[in-house]
Amino acid sequence: GQSLEQPSEVTAVEGAIVQINCTYQTSGFYGLSWYQQHDGGAPTFLSYNALDGLEETGRFSSFLSRSDSYGYLLLQELQMKDSASYFCAVNTNAGKSTFGDGTTLTVKP
Amino acid sequence: DTEVTQTPKHLVMGMTNKKSLKCEQHMGHRAMYWYKQKAKKPPELMFVYSYEKLSINESVPSRFSPECPNSSLLNLHLHALQPEDSALYLCASSPTEQSTDTQYFGPGTRLTVL
16 A cells, blocks of 8 residues: 655745655555645646656745655745645556645745 | 536535536546545545546445546446535546646535535
């Protein structure tokens, strides 16, 4: 089976940088995805890492270390609208995505 | 068109009712998914369809019955549900079932079983 661990809550102020970590245990690992979900909304894809290293998309970056079974999502220049839940998800060769329990990010003025 | 649509947005049903959830995408995606999400929990995979054939059933009770009439449509038929089945039901699609593909989620149907 798969298991993922990520912090349950993170709080930061506007303009700051925050890092959300994700560690995983799985077989048949293909890659690690990150999704954002606002209250009452649907998950929205943010980024995907299949290889080690950093992927940058605007204010958001994601990192993966396959040898450490570890990844993180980095959010820069935080804005109030970034307050949401963030899920890491492992993609496996079985065609499945398994989501972590999610991290609730609260951005304060 | 880069969106997945779901109807209805909200559904209230009794335990003896039969209802259906509908999902549609026009992105040419060949993989479609049903997830169940309880409040403050992550989405849980229920079913995967690949090229209109059921490829994954995550041991979902038979009171949930998926159907893929064509490559753009995905239905979830509901019958004799229990109150604990109340949740947000999310549909998603991706270009193929290969795990490198991004999944695009619909807005979900919020189901309440009385």
